[in-house]
Amino acid sequence: MNFTSNLVWNRTGAELSLPSLCTDAECDHLIIGAGLAGLSAAYHILKKFGARRKVIVVDAHPLGSGASGRNSGMMGPGIGKQYHLLVKQYGDVKAREIFAHTMEALSYSTQLIRNEKLDCDLLIGSQFKVSTNAANDRQLQLEGEALIAAGFEVRAYDRKAIKGIVDSPVYLAGLEYKGTATINPMKLVVSLAKEVLAMGGEIYVNTRCASPQEHTVEANGHTLHFSRALLATNGFTPSLNRLRGRVMPISTSLMLSAPLLPSQRAQLGLQPNNAIVDVRRVFNYFRITPDHRLLFGGGAPFYSTENVQRRQRDGTPEAYKIYESLNEGLSKFLPQLANIRIEKVWSGTIGVTLDNFPVITRGQSSVDSMAGCCGHGLALSLAYGASYANWLEELSYSPELPWYRSSAPYLAPPALLPLASNSYIKFLRWADSFSGA
Numbered sequence: 001m002n003f004t005s006n007l008v009w010n011r012t013g014a015e016l017s018l019p020s021l022c023t024d025a026e027c028d029h030l031i032i033g034a035g036l037a038g039l040s041a042a043y044h045i046l047k048k049f050g051a052r053r054k055v056i057v058v059d060a061h062p063l064g065s066g067a068s069g070r071n072s073g074m075m076g077p078g079i080g081k082q083y084h085l086l087v088k089q090y091g092d093v094k095a096r097e098i099f100a101h102t103m104e105a106l107s108y109s110t111q112l113i114r115n116e117k118l119d120c121d122l123l124i125g126s127q128f129k130v131s132t133n134a135a136n137d138r139q140l141q142l143e144g145e146a147l148i149a150a151g152f153e154v155r156a157y158d159r160k161a162i163k164g165i166v167d168s169p170v171y172l173a174g175l176e177y178k179g180t181a182t183i184n185p186m187k188l189v190v191s192l193a194k195e196v197l198a199m200g201g202e203i204y205v206n207t208r209c210a211s212p213q214e215h216t217v218e219a220n221g222h223t224l225h226f227s228r229a230l231l232a233t234n235g236f237t238p239s240l241n242r243l244r245g246r247v248m249p250i251s252t253s254l255m256l257s258a259p260l261l262p263s264q265r266a267q268l269g270l271q272p273n274n275a276i277v278d279v280r281r282v283f284n285y286f287r288i289t290p291d292h293r294l295l296f297g298g299g300a301p302f303y304s305t306e307n308v309q310r311r312q313r314d315g316t317p318e319a320y321k322i323y324e325s326l327n328e329g330l331s332k333f334l335p336q337l338a339n340i341r342i343e344k345v346w347s348g349t350i351g352v353t354l355d356n357f358p359v360i361t362r363g364q365s366s367v368d369s370m371a372g373c374c375g376h377g378l379a380l381s382l383a384y385g386a387s388y389a390n391w392l393e394e395l396s397y398s399p400e401l402p403w404y405r406s407s408a409p410y411l412a413p414p415a416l417l418p419l420a421s422n423s424y425i426k427f428l429r430w431a432d433s434f435s436g437a
Protein backbone atom coordinates (compact mmCIF):
# COMPACT_ATOMS: atom_id res chain seq x y z
CA MET A 1 0.00 0.00 0.00
CA ASN A 2 1.46 3.35 -1.09
CA PHE A 3 0.18 6.50 0.54
CA THR A 4 1.38 9.98 1.36
CA SER A 5 1.11 11.34 4.86
CA ASN A 6 2.23 14.95 4.78
CA LEU A 7 -0.08 16.57 2.26
CA VAL A 8 -3.28 16.18 4.25
CA TRP A 9 -5.96 18.38 2.64
CA ASN A 10 -4.85 20.09 -0.57
CA ARG A 11 -2.94 23.15 0.51
CA THR A 12 -5.08 25.69 -1.28
CA GLY A 13 -3.42 28.29 0.95
CA ALA A 14 -0.17 28.19 -0.96
CA GLU A 15 -1.17 31.29 -2.93
CA LEU A 16 -1.35 33.28 0.32
CA SER A 17 2.43 33.32 0.62
CA LEU A 18 2.63 34.73 4.14
CA PRO A 19 5.84 36.28 5.52
CA SER A 20 7.81 35.33 8.63
CA LEU A 21 8.45 37.92 11.31
CA CYS A 22 11.76 39.65 10.56
CA THR A 23 11.69 42.71 12.80
CA ASP A 24 10.49 43.81 16.24
CA ALA A 25 6.82 44.83 16.28
CA GLU A 26 4.15 46.30 18.51
CA CYS A 27 0.40 45.67 18.57
CA ASP A 28 -2.75 45.90 20.65
CA HIS A 29 -3.57 42.21 20.26
CA LEU A 30 -1.09 39.45 19.63
CA ILE A 31 -2.62 36.11 18.71
CA ILE A 32 -0.21 33.20 19.04
CA GLY A 33 -1.41 30.30 16.87
CA ALA A 34 -3.05 30.69 13.45
CA GLY A 35 -5.47 27.78 13.74
CA LEU A 36 -9.22 28.34 13.64
CA ALA A 37 -9.32 29.58 17.25
CA GLY A 38 -6.59 32.18 16.71
CA LEU A 39 -7.82 33.31 13.31
CA SER A 40 -11.39 33.55 14.56
CA ALA A 41 -10.26 35.65 17.53
CA ALA A 42 -8.29 37.94 15.20
CA TYR A 43 -11.21 38.19 12.78
CA HIS A 44 -13.71 39.09 15.51
CA ILE A 45 -11.43 41.63 17.20
CA LEU A 46 -10.91 43.37 13.86
CA LYS A 47 -14.62 43.19 13.08
CA LYS A 48 -15.48 44.71 16.45
CA PHE A 49 -12.81 47.36 16.85
CA GLY A 50 -11.70 47.96 13.24
CA ALA A 51 -8.54 49.93 12.59
CA ARG A 52 -8.58 51.20 16.19
CA ARG A 53 -6.78 48.00 17.23
CA LYS A 54 -3.66 46.58 15.64
CA VAL A 55 -3.83 42.78 15.48
CA ILE A 56 -0.89 40.49 14.75
CA VAL A 57 -1.23 36.70 14.37
CA VAL A 58 1.88 34.52 14.47
CA ASP A 59 2.28 30.80 13.90
CA ALA A 60 5.32 28.60 14.36
CA HIS A 61 4.55 26.74 11.12
CA PRO A 62 2.82 27.20 7.76
CA LEU A 63 -0.90 27.97 7.92
CA GLY A 64 -3.06 24.99 8.90
CA SER A 65 -0.22 22.87 10.29
CA GLY A 66 -2.06 22.26 13.57
CA ALA A 67 -5.34 20.43 14.13
CA SER A 68 -7.28 23.05 12.16
CA GLY A 69 -5.75 21.95 8.87
CA ARG A 70 -5.76 18.24 9.69
CA ASN A 71 -9.23 17.46 10.98
CA SER A 72 -12.14 15.64 9.38
CA GLY A 73 -14.30 18.70 8.84
CA MET A 74 -17.33 17.35 10.69
CA MET A 75 -19.02 20.27 12.43
CA GLY A 76 -21.45 19.13 15.07
CA PRO A 77 -22.82 19.94 18.51
CA GLY A 78 -21.79 18.41 21.82
CA ILE A 79 -19.18 18.92 24.48
CA GLY A 80 -18.04 17.13 27.61
CA LYS A 81 -19.93 13.86 27.55
CA GLN A 82 -23.16 12.24 26.34
CA TYR A 83 -26.17 14.38 27.18
CA HIS A 84 -27.80 12.08 29.76
CA LEU A 85 -24.47 11.94 31.60
CA LEU A 86 -24.31 15.75 31.58
CA VAL A 87 -27.78 15.74 33.15
CA LYS A 88 -26.63 13.25 35.78
CA GLN A 89 -23.61 15.38 36.66
CA TYR A 90 -24.98 18.92 36.37
CA GLY A 91 -28.76 18.57 36.58
CA ASP A 92 -31.39 19.36 33.95
CA VAL A 93 -31.02 23.12 33.77
CA LYS A 94 -27.24 23.35 33.49
CA ALA A 95 -26.99 20.36 31.12
CA ARG A 96 -29.55 22.00 28.88
CA GLU A 97 -27.62 25.28 28.90
CA ILE A 98 -24.37 23.49 28.08
CA PHE A 99 -25.80 21.58 25.15
CA ALA A 100 -27.80 24.55 23.84
CA HIS A 101 -24.58 26.56 23.93
CA THR A 102 -22.89 24.04 21.59
CA MET A 103 -25.90 24.16 19.24
CA GLU A 104 -25.59 27.95 19.19
CA ALA A 105 -21.86 27.64 18.45
CA LEU A 106 -22.68 25.33 15.55
CA SER A 107 -25.30 27.62 14.12
CA TYR A 108 -23.10 30.71 14.65
CA SER A 109 -20.24 29.01 12.79
CA THR A 110 -22.28 27.91 9.79
CA GLN A 111 -23.86 31.38 9.57
CA LEU A 112 -20.45 33.01 9.72
CA ILE A 113 -19.23 30.81 6.87
CA ARG A 114 -22.31 31.66 4.81
CA ASN A 115 -22.46 35.38 5.61
CA GLU A 116 -18.78 35.95 4.94
CA LYS A 117 -18.84 33.54 1.97
CA LEU A 118 -15.88 31.66 3.45
CA ASP A 119 -14.94 29.17 0.75
CA CYS A 120 -14.78 25.74 2.46
CA ASP A 121 -17.21 23.40 0.63
CA LEU A 122 -19.85 23.85 3.36
CA LEU A 123 -22.64 21.28 3.20
CA ILE A 124 -25.44 21.32 5.77
CA GLY A 125 -26.78 17.92 6.78
CA SER A 126 -26.94 15.64 9.80
CA GLN A 127 -24.54 13.92 12.13
CA PHE A 128 -25.55 10.41 13.19
CA LYS A 129 -24.30 8.88 16.40
CA VAL A 130 -24.45 5.10 16.07
CA SER A 131 -24.31 2.25 18.57
CA THR A 132 -22.12 -0.80 18.08
CA ASN A 133 -23.24 -3.20 20.84
CA ALA A 134 -26.00 -3.72 23.39
CA ALA A 135 -24.26 -1.73 26.14
CA ASN A 136 -23.59 1.43 24.15
CA ASP A 137 -26.93 1.02 22.39
CA ARG A 138 -28.60 1.48 25.79
CA GLN A 139 -26.47 4.58 26.42
CA LEU A 140 -27.44 6.01 23.03
CA GLN A 141 -31.09 5.37 23.81
CA LEU A 142 -30.76 7.17 27.16
CA GLU A 143 -29.01 10.06 25.45
CA GLY A 144 -31.77 10.36 22.84
CA GLU A 145 -34.51 10.24 25.47
CA ALA A 146 -32.81 12.90 27.60
CA LEU A 147 -32.29 15.20 24.61
CA ILE A 148 -35.90 14.82 23.48
CA ALA A 149 -37.17 15.40 27.03
CA ALA A 150 -35.10 18.61 27.13
CA GLY A 151 -36.73 19.77 23.89
CA PHE A 152 -33.80 19.29 21.50
CA GLU A 153 -34.53 18.26 17.96
CA VAL A 154 -32.96 14.82 17.57
CA ARG A 155 -34.41 11.73 15.93
CA ALA A 156 -33.88 8.11 16.93
CA TYR A 157 -33.28 5.47 14.22
CA ASP A 158 -33.68 1.74 14.71
CA ARG A 159 -31.41 -0.82 13.06
CA LYS A 160 -33.34 -0.90 9.79
CA ALA A 161 -33.63 2.89 9.57
CA ILE A 162 -29.94 3.55 10.27
CA LYS A 163 -29.09 1.03 7.53
CA GLY A 164 -30.90 3.40 5.18
CA ILE A 165 -28.41 6.15 6.12
CA VAL A 166 -25.25 4.04 6.07
CA ASP A 167 -25.01 0.37 5.28
CA SER A 168 -23.08 -1.29 8.11
CA PRO A 169 -23.67 -4.80 9.44
CA VAL A 170 -22.68 -3.64 12.94
CA TYR A 171 -24.69 -0.54 13.78
CA LEU A 172 -27.69 -1.27 15.97
CA ALA A 173 -29.30 2.15 16.08
CA GLY A 174 -28.66 5.82 15.43
CA LEU A 175 -29.40 9.28 16.77
CA GLU A 176 -29.67 12.10 14.25
CA TYR A 177 -28.47 15.60 15.09
CA LYS A 178 -29.78 17.96 12.43
CA GLY A 179 -28.23 21.16 11.09
CA THR A 180 -24.66 19.87 11.30
CA ALA A 181 -22.14 20.52 8.54
CA THR A 182 -19.24 19.05 6.64
CA ILE A 183 -16.46 21.32 5.40
CA ASN A 184 -12.95 21.30 4.00
CA PRO A 185 -11.13 22.62 7.11
CA MET A 186 -7.95 23.65 5.29
CA LYS A 187 -9.97 25.83 2.93
CA LEU A 188 -11.71 27.38 5.94
CA VAL A 189 -8.37 28.24 7.56
CA VAL A 190 -7.21 29.93 4.36
CA SER A 191 -10.49 31.82 3.83
CA LEU A 192 -10.48 33.10 7.39
CA ALA A 193 -6.84 34.16 7.09
CA LYS A 194 -7.74 36.12 3.96
CA GLU A 195 -10.51 37.93 5.87
CA VAL A 196 -8.09 38.83 8.66
CA LEU A 197 -5.62 40.23 6.12
CA ALA A 198 -8.38 42.12 4.29
CA MET A 199 -9.34 43.88 7.54
CA GLY A 200 -5.77 45.02 8.14
CA GLY A 201 -4.55 42.20 10.41
CA GLU A 202 -1.01 40.91 9.97
CA ILE A 203 -0.18 37.19 9.86
CA TYR A 204 3.35 35.80 10.21
CA VAL A 205 4.08 32.11 9.68
CA ASN A 206 7.18 30.07 10.54
CA THR A 207 7.44 32.37 13.54
CA ARG A 208 7.79 30.42 16.76
CA CYS A 209 7.05 32.29 19.98
CA ALA A 210 8.80 31.57 23.24
CA SER A 211 6.74 31.51 26.42
CA PRO A 212 5.19 35.01 26.63
CA GLN A 213 6.05 37.40 29.46
CA GLU A 214 3.98 40.40 30.57
CA HIS A 215 3.36 42.49 27.40
CA THR A 216 6.27 40.98 25.52
CA VAL A 217 7.34 37.79 23.77
CA GLU A 218 10.39 36.68 21.80
CA ALA A 219 9.76 35.23 18.34
CA ASN A 220 12.35 34.37 15.68
CA GLY A 221 14.93 36.42 17.59
CA HIS A 222 12.69 39.53 17.56
CA THR A 223 10.56 41.09 20.26
CA LEU A 224 6.83 41.50 19.98
CA HIS A 225 5.21 44.03 22.33
CA PHE A 226 1.49 43.74 22.98
CA SER A 227 -1.27 45.11 25.19
CA ARG A 228 -2.95 41.70 25.36
CA ALA A 229 -1.94 38.33 23.94
CA LEU A 230 -4.06 35.26 23.31
CA LEU A 231 -2.41 31.86 23.32
CA ALA A 232 -4.47 29.96 20.76
CA THR A 233 -2.03 27.09 20.63
CA ASN A 234 -4.42 24.32 21.70
CA GLY A 235 -2.59 20.97 22.09
CA PHE A 236 0.77 22.75 21.82
CA THR A 237 0.08 25.07 24.77
CA PRO A 238 2.03 22.97 27.34
CA SER A 239 5.22 23.47 25.28
CA LEU A 240 4.83 27.19 26.08
CA ASN A 241 4.79 26.34 29.79
CA ARG A 242 1.08 27.08 30.15
CA LEU A 243 -1.68 24.70 31.26
CA ARG A 244 0.88 21.94 31.77
CA GLY A 245 -0.71 18.87 33.27
CA ARG A 246 -4.14 20.25 32.36
CA VAL A 247 -4.25 20.25 28.54
CA MET A 248 -2.97 16.97 27.08
CA PRO A 249 -1.58 16.91 23.52
CA ILE A 250 -3.20 13.82 22.01
CA SER A 251 -2.53 12.47 18.53
CA THR A 252 -5.50 11.29 16.51
CA SER A 253 -5.55 10.02 12.93
CA LEU A 254 -7.40 9.99 9.63
CA MET A 255 -7.16 8.25 6.28
CA LEU A 256 -8.54 9.34 2.92
CA SER A 257 -9.41 6.93 0.13
CA ALA A 258 -9.21 7.32 -3.63
CA PRO A 259 -12.57 8.42 -5.11
CA LEU A 260 -15.11 5.63 -4.56
CA LEU A 261 -16.68 3.99 -7.60
CA PRO A 262 -20.41 4.65 -8.10
CA SER A 263 -21.07 1.01 -7.11
CA GLN A 264 -19.09 1.44 -3.86
CA ARG A 265 -20.95 4.66 -3.07
CA ALA A 266 -24.22 2.88 -3.65
CA GLN A 267 -23.14 0.07 -1.30
CA LEU A 268 -22.28 2.59 1.41
CA GLY A 269 -25.32 4.79 0.97
CA LEU A 270 -23.87 7.76 2.90
CA GLN A 271 -24.44 11.29 1.52
CA PRO A 272 -21.60 13.89 1.61
CA ASN A 273 -23.55 16.25 3.89
CA ASN A 274 -23.94 13.57 6.58
CA ALA A 275 -21.37 12.17 8.99
CA ILE A 276 -21.18 9.11 11.23
CA VAL A 277 -19.66 8.89 14.72
CA ASP A 278 -19.91 5.77 16.86
CA VAL A 279 -20.56 6.08 20.60
CA ARG A 280 -17.69 4.02 21.99
CA ARG A 281 -15.28 5.74 24.37
CA VAL A 282 -12.52 5.33 21.76
CA PHE A 283 -14.48 5.67 18.57
CA ASN A 284 -14.37 5.79 14.77
CA TYR A 285 -16.03 8.40 12.58
CA PHE A 286 -16.33 8.97 8.86
CA ARG A 287 -17.84 10.96 6.02
CA ILE A 288 -17.72 11.20 2.25
CA THR A 289 -15.98 14.21 0.69
CA PRO A 290 -17.63 16.13 -2.19
CA ASP A 291 -15.20 14.38 -4.57
CA HIS A 292 -16.51 11.00 -3.35
CA ARG A 293 -13.63 9.89 -1.13
CA LEU A 294 -14.11 8.13 2.18
CA LEU A 295 -12.54 10.02 5.09
CA PHE A 296 -12.24 7.60 8.00
CA GLY A 297 -10.78 8.50 11.39
CA GLY A 298 -10.45 7.85 15.08
CA GLY A 299 -9.18 4.54 16.33
CA ALA A 300 -6.08 4.67 18.43
CA PRO A 301 -5.23 8.06 19.97
CA PHE A 302 -2.00 8.43 21.94
CA TYR A 303 0.05 11.07 23.75
CA SER A 304 1.63 13.45 21.26
CA THR A 305 5.20 14.21 22.26
CA GLU A 306 7.14 16.99 20.50
CA ASN A 307 8.77 14.27 18.38
CA VAL A 308 5.38 12.97 17.32
CA GLN A 309 4.29 16.52 16.47
CA ARG A 310 7.36 17.01 14.29
CA ARG A 311 6.73 13.73 12.47
CA GLN A 312 3.08 14.74 11.93
CA ARG A 313 4.24 17.85 10.10
CA ASP A 314 7.03 16.14 8.16
CA GLY A 315 4.93 13.14 7.13
CA THR A 316 4.91 10.42 9.71
CA PRO A 317 6.94 7.27 9.12
CA GLU A 318 4.32 5.48 11.27
CA ALA A 319 1.80 5.86 8.43
CA TYR A 320 1.50 2.11 8.02
CA LYS A 321 0.84 1.59 11.74
CA ILE A 322 -1.88 4.25 11.67
CA TYR A 323 -3.33 2.72 8.53
CA GLU A 324 -3.48 -0.72 10.16
CA SER A 325 -5.30 0.62 13.17
CA LEU A 326 -7.82 2.61 11.10
CA ASN A 327 -8.26 -0.23 8.65
CA GLU A 328 -9.26 -2.50 11.51
CA GLY A 329 -12.21 -0.17 12.19
CA LEU A 330 -13.00 0.17 8.49
CA SER A 331 -13.07 -3.62 7.95
CA LYS A 332 -15.28 -4.10 10.98
CA PHE A 333 -17.83 -1.36 10.38
CA LEU A 334 -17.78 -1.06 6.57
CA PRO A 335 -16.58 -4.48 5.34
CA GLN A 336 -17.86 -3.76 1.83
CA LEU A 337 -15.10 -1.09 1.57
CA ALA A 338 -12.33 -3.05 3.29
CA ASN A 339 -10.23 -3.22 0.11
CA ILE A 340 -10.56 0.34 -1.15
CA ARG A 341 -7.39 2.19 -2.10
CA ILE A 342 -6.18 4.56 0.62
CA GLU A 343 -4.26 7.54 -0.74
CA LYS A 344 -3.44 9.54 2.37
CA VAL A 345 -2.96 8.77 6.04
CA TRP A 346 -2.17 11.46 8.59
CA SER A 347 -2.51 12.43 12.21
CA GLY A 348 -2.78 15.68 14.13
CA THR A 349 -2.55 16.91 17.71
CA ILE A 350 -5.61 18.00 19.65
CA GLY A 351 -5.76 19.49 23.14
CA VAL A 352 -7.71 17.27 25.53
CA THR A 353 -8.79 18.01 29.08
CA LEU A 354 -9.78 15.46 31.70
CA ASP A 355 -13.40 16.65 31.83
CA ASN A 356 -13.54 17.20 28.04
CA PHE A 357 -14.45 20.88 28.40
CA PRO A 358 -12.25 23.55 26.83
CA VAL A 359 -10.28 25.94 28.97
CA ILE A 360 -10.44 29.66 28.35
CA THR A 361 -8.53 31.86 30.73
CA ARG A 362 -8.43 35.58 31.01
CA GLY A 363 -6.23 36.32 33.93
CA GLN A 364 -5.18 39.52 35.62
CA SER A 365 -2.07 39.25 33.45
CA SER A 366 -1.80 40.37 29.83
CA VAL A 367 -1.78 36.79 28.47
CA ASP A 368 -5.05 34.93 27.87
CA SER A 369 -5.46 31.39 26.57
CA MET A 370 -7.99 29.27 24.74
CA ALA A 371 -7.41 25.53 24.34
CA GLY A 372 -8.75 22.04 24.83
CA CYS A 373 -11.80 21.85 22.56
CA CYS A 374 -10.98 18.13 22.21
CA GLY A 375 -12.71 16.69 19.13
CA HIS A 376 -15.34 19.45 18.95
CA GLY A 377 -13.09 22.32 18.04
CA LEU A 378 -14.49 23.29 14.66
CA ALA A 379 -17.68 25.01 15.76
CA LEU A 380 -16.41 25.86 19.24
CA SER A 381 -13.16 27.51 18.09
CA LEU A 382 -14.99 29.74 15.63
CA ALA A 383 -17.59 30.70 18.22
CA TYR A 384 -15.07 31.27 21.02
CA GLY A 385 -13.18 33.68 18.78
CA ALA A 386 -16.33 35.80 18.85
CA SER A 387 -16.77 35.31 22.62
CA TYR A 388 -13.18 36.40 23.17
CA ALA A 389 -13.65 39.64 21.20
CA ASN A 390 -16.81 40.43 23.19
CA TRP A 391 -15.09 39.55 26.39
CA LEU A 392 -12.36 42.12 25.73
CA GLU A 393 -14.95 44.84 26.23
CA GLU A 394 -16.08 43.51 29.58
CA LEU A 395 -14.54 43.91 32.97
CA SER A 396 -15.46 40.37 34.04
CA TYR A 397 -12.77 37.69 34.17
CA SER A 398 -15.25 34.84 33.68
CA PRO A 399 -17.10 34.73 30.37
CA GLU A 400 -20.75 33.82 29.93
CA LEU A 401 -20.11 30.16 29.16
CA PRO A 402 -22.27 27.59 30.94
CA TRP A 403 -19.45 25.11 31.48
CA TYR A 404 -16.97 27.77 32.59
CA ARG A 405 -14.38 26.99 35.25
CA SER A 406 -11.20 28.99 35.80
CA SER A 407 -8.92 26.16 34.65
CA ALA A 408 -9.03 22.54 33.51
CA PRO A 409 -8.65 19.72 36.05
CA TYR A 410 -5.11 18.62 36.76
CA LEU A 411 -4.20 15.16 35.46
CA ALA A 412 -0.55 14.58 36.37
CA PRO A 413 2.85 16.29 36.60
CA PRO A 414 4.28 16.92 33.10
CA ALA A 415 6.89 14.13 33.37
CA LEU A 416 4.16 11.58 34.02
CA LEU A 417 1.71 12.88 31.43
CA PRO A 418 2.63 10.54 28.55
CA LEU A 419 2.26 7.52 30.81
CA ALA A 420 -0.88 8.85 32.52
CA SER A 421 -2.54 9.80 29.20
CA ASN A 422 -1.67 6.55 27.41
CA SER A 423 -2.80 4.50 30.42
CA TYR A 424 -6.08 6.39 30.51
CA ILE A 425 -6.65 5.75 26.78
CA LYS A 426 -5.79 2.06 27.32
CA PHE A 427 -8.32 1.95 30.13
CA LEU A 428 -11.00 3.47 27.86
CA ARG A 429 -10.25 0.89 25.15
CA TRP A 430 -10.38 -1.87 27.74
CA ALA A 431 -13.74 -0.54 29.00
CA ASP A 432 -15.04 -0.61 25.40
CA SER A 433 -13.89 -4.17 24.81
CA PHE A 434 -15.14 -5.26 28.24
CA SER A 435 -18.61 -4.03 27.28
CA GLY A 436 -18.29 -5.90 23.96
CA ALA A 437 -17.80 -2.87 21.64
Ligand SMILES: Cc1cc2nc3c(=O)[nH]c(=O)nc-3n(C[C@H](O)[C@H](O)[C@H](O)COP(=O)(O)OP(=O)(O)OC[C@H]3O[C@@H](n4cnc5c(N)ncnc54)[C@H](O)[C@@H]3O)c2cc1C
Residues within 6 Å of the ligand: 032, 033, 034, 035, 036, 037, 038, 058, 059, 060, 061, 064, 065, 066, 067, 068, 069, 070, 071, 072, 073, 074, 075, 076, 207, 208, 209, 210, 232, 233, 234, 235, 236, 237, 240, 252, 253, 254, 297, 347, 348, 349, 350, 370, 371, 373, 374, 375, 376, 377, 378, 379, 381
Ligand atom coordinates in the same frame (compact mmCIF):
# COMPACT_ATOMS: atom_id res chain seq x y z
C1 LIG B 1 -7.42 14.10 13.00
C2 LIG B 1 -8.33 15.13 13.62
C3 LIG B 1 -9.70 15.09 13.37
C4 LIG B 1 -10.55 16.04 13.95
N1 LIG B 1 -11.86 16.05 13.60
C5 LIG B 1 -12.67 17.03 14.06
C6 LIG B 1 -14.02 17.13 13.62
O1 LIG B 1 -14.45 16.37 12.75
N2 LIG B 1 -14.82 18.07 14.17
C7 LIG B 1 -14.36 18.96 15.10
O2 LIG B 1 -15.13 19.80 15.57
N3 LIG B 1 -13.07 18.93 15.50
C8 LIG B 1 -12.23 18.00 15.00
N4 LIG B 1 -10.93 17.96 15.40
C9 LIG B 1 -10.47 18.95 16.39
C10 LIG B 1 -10.27 20.33 15.75
O3 LIG B 1 -9.47 20.19 14.60
C11 LIG B 1 -9.56 21.23 16.77
O4 LIG B 1 -10.32 21.27 17.97
C12 LIG B 1 -9.43 22.67 16.25
O5 LIG B 1 -8.92 22.70 14.95
C13 LIG B 1 -8.52 23.42 17.19
O6 LIG B 1 -8.15 24.64 16.61
P1 LIG B 1 -7.07 25.53 17.32
O7 LIG B 1 -6.92 26.75 16.52
O8 LIG B 1 -7.40 25.67 18.76
O9 LIG B 1 -5.73 24.63 17.30
P2 LIG B 1 -4.66 24.34 16.10
O10 LIG B 1 -5.31 24.30 14.79
O11 LIG B 1 -3.89 23.14 16.53
O12 LIG B 1 -3.77 25.63 16.13
C14 LIG B 1 -2.74 25.86 17.05
C15 LIG B 1 -1.63 26.56 16.29
O13 LIG B 1 -0.65 27.01 17.22
C16 LIG B 1 0.60 26.99 16.55
N5 LIG B 1 1.68 27.03 17.55
C17 LIG B 1 2.00 26.06 18.45
N6 LIG B 1 3.05 26.46 19.19
C18 LIG B 1 3.38 27.71 18.76
C19 LIG B 1 4.39 28.65 19.14
N7 LIG B 1 5.28 28.37 20.11
N8 LIG B 1 4.44 29.84 18.50
C20 LIG B 1 3.55 30.12 17.51
N9 LIG B 1 2.59 29.26 17.11
C21 LIG B 1 2.50 28.08 17.73
C22 LIG B 1 0.54 25.67 15.77
O14 LIG B 1 1.48 25.64 14.71
C23 LIG B 1 -0.90 25.65 15.30
O15 LIG B 1 -1.06 26.14 13.99
C24 LIG B 1 -10.03 17.03 14.84
C25 LIG B 1 -8.66 17.07 15.07
C26 LIG B 1 -7.81 16.14 14.47
C27 LIG B 1 -6.33 16.22 14.72
